[in-house]
Amino acid sequence: MNIDQATEVLQMASHRITRTRKQLLQAIFKMRGPFSAGDLLASSASRSSRQPFDLVTIYRNLPLFEEVGIICRSDFSNGTSHFVLASGAHAHHHHHIVCRDCHKVEALDFCIVDAQEKILNQMGFSNIEHRLEFTGTCRACG
Amino acid sequence: MNIDQATEVLQMASHRITRTRKQLLQAIFKMRGPFSAGDLLASSASRSSRQPFDLVTIYRNLPLFEEVGIICRSDFSNGTSHFVLASGAHAHHHHHIVCRDCHKVEALDFCIVDAQEKILNQMGFSNIEHRLEFTGTCRACG
DNA sequence: GTATTAATGCAAGTGACTTGCATCTTGACG
DNA sequence: CGTCAAGATGCAAGTCACTTGCATTAATAC
Numbered sequence: 078m079n080i081d082q083a084t085e086v087l088q089m090a091s092h093r094i095t096r097t098r099k100q101l102l103q104a105i106f107k108m109r110g111p112f113s114a115g116d117l118l119a120s121s122a123s124r125s126s127r128q129p130f131d132l133v134t135i136y137r138n139l140p141l142f143e144e145v146g147i148i149c150r151s152d153f154s155n156g157t158s159h160f161v162l163a164s165g166a167h168a169h170h171h172h173h174i175v176c177r178d179c180h181k182v183e184a185l186d187f188c189i190v191d192a193q194e195k196i197l198n199q200m201g202f203s204n205i206e207h208r209l210e211f212t213g214t215c216r217a218c219g
Numbered sequence: 220m221n222i223d224q225a226t227e228v229l230q231m232a233s234h235r236i237t238r239t240r241k242q243l244l245q246a247i248f249k250m251r252g253p254f255s256a257g258d259l260l261a262s263s264a265s266r267s268s269r270q271p272f273d274l275v276t277i278y279r280n281l282p283l284f285e286e287v288g289i290i291c292r293s294d295f296s297n298g299t300s301h302f303v304l305a306s307g308a309h310a311h312h313h314h315h316i317v318c319r320d321c322h323k324v325e326a327l328d329f330c331i332v333d334a335q336e337k338i339l340n341q342m343g344f345s346n347i348e349h350r351l352e353f354t355g356t357c358r359a360c361g
Numbered sequence: 362g363t364a365t366t367a368a369t370g371c372a373a374g375t376g377a378c379t380t381g382c383a384t385c386t387t388g389a390c391g
Numbered sequence: 392c393g394t395c396a397a398g399a400t401g402c403a404a405g406t407c408a409c410t411t412g413c414a415t416t417a418a419t420a421c
Binding site: 115 | 407408409410417
């Protein structure tokens with residue numbers, strides 16, 4: 078997925094292609110790895126040429142972009158939501174390990190829980206814990 | 220672990236056994252399943268005989284109780300932290316499934332990711348997604 | 362070009378926590 | 392026991408990540 082495709086996806090879903098949305102998409106496609114609303118604000122603030130995004134606009138567009146499949150929510154439970162491009166280095170099914178101290182995020186290419194902790198150990202992480210969480214729609218809400 | 224043991228653990232770690240802490244422990248040991256700071260506040264408010272806990276006190280004691288091993292943090296990423304008794308029905312290694320709509324939490328007794336989604340399907344959940352997250356201390360912080 | 366309706370941006374609100382600070386209480390010591 | 396210093400508490404106010412209300416602006420259909 079590139080910016081043009083993302084724009085097309087928005088159009089297909091009858092959302093308007095505004096100046097702000099285009100700039101937001103540009104900022105998003107420049108991001109390496111997971112980003113937060115604040116990251117996007119910061120990225121626009123540093124570009125002196127134009128006015129920065131309004132945080133409200135960011136917060137309203139991120140769920141929209143998620144809904145149409147441009148980005149995916151990818152939370153690390155720091156109290157701040159993060160997103161990644163739906164297709165990019167982070168596109169395939171994978172998980173992360175987050176350092177308890179520096180909060181550095183590292184991507185993992187494999188996905189079997191028990192074996193994983195051993196591999197993480199070999200990668201230099203100690204004191205490893207994991208959290209696995211499922212979401213779904215239960216029968217009652219189905 | 221029971222209340223007396225929890226009290227002892229606190230004492231061992233040179234924390235004072237105050238009236239409020241004792242009441243908090245009582246409230247916590249009455250909880251079934253994961254609880255939040257708000258749950259504890261509510262539980263004290265409903266007992267008309269004594270004044271309810273101060274939320275600040277709850278927020279200051281929960282991390283302490285966690286530190287000494289009385290409770291474990293168990294987040295469902297709803298934006299609200301939850302805890303469970305370190306040893307209780309929820310003590311062994313397990314995970315949860317959270318309904319996307321009603322946020323009901325159900326405990327799972329097994330832990331292999333791929334097989335799990337099938338089982339969840341049989342349990343009546345649809346549209347299942349999972350999030351697996353590791354935390355550890357990286358070599359740099361080690 | 363014009364009208365309709367979505368999108369934007371400011372301001373103010375919310376919810377979950379955190380911090381500051383004065384007051385109170387515990388538990389060690391005399 | 393009584394005293395007292397440090398830890399614990401509770402009110403008030405602050406912070407952080409978001410959300411909502413509403414008037415203004417601008418993108419698209421015609």
